[in-house]
Amino acid sequence: MKLDHAYRRGLSSAVLVLRVTAFVVTAVILWGTLWPKVSTPAVGIIFADKMWHVLAFWIWAGIVILGWPSLGWKALVGAAFIGTMIELVQPLVGREAEVADLMADLLGAALGVWSAHLLLLKIAPRRPGKEMAPQTATERKSDKRSS
Numbered sequence: 669m670k671l672d673h674a675y676r677r678g679l680s681s682a683v684l685v686l687r688v689t690a691f692v693v694t695a696v697i698l699w700g701t702l703w704p705k706v707s708t709p710a711v712g713i714i715f716a717d718k719m720w721h722v723l724a725f726w727i728w729a730g731i732v733i734l735g736w737p738s739l740g741w742k743a744l745v746g747a748a749f750i751g752t753m754i755e756l757v758q759p760l761v762g763r764e765a766e767v768a769d770l771m772a773d774l775l776g777a778a779l780g781v782w783s784a785h786l787l788l789l790k791i792a793p794r795r796p797g798k799e800m801a802p803q804t805a806t807e808r809k810s811d812k813r814s815s
Contacts, residue, residue: 686735693728694750700724701754704762721772722779725751729780730787737788740781747777 725747732743739746751773755765 683735686731690728690731690735693724693731697724697728697750698754702757702761702763718768718772721769722776725773725776726780726783727776729777730784731780733781733784734788740785743781744774744777747773751777 729743729747732746733739736743748770751770754773755767755770758765
């Protein structure tokens, strides 16, 4: 997509950077999980490998949601697809497939979608005429009195 075309479609430069970053992070995850076995950095805790899976997919899903906010929870389907494909291909490159890795991927993706959604709620511009939070009982009473 040409940059000028993207701007005409209303995409900000930040969204373009997030979208490109999402593809880069996808490539890094694929490289890290499909390259012949390498040891992950030791962090001195049990299930360190699963922690890396959670962290990678948390970052991936968060960036995907920030780049494509309309995807919402559909990003979990993408994470499930990518995670499943990784686990199916790993035995072909001399690595072990583990269901626990897929579960860690999905947990990370869910955390990424959730945290990006919370961030979007914080930074989303408020639209005039749309209430962001429910009214308190006091606010409802004052509205009834004024009408």
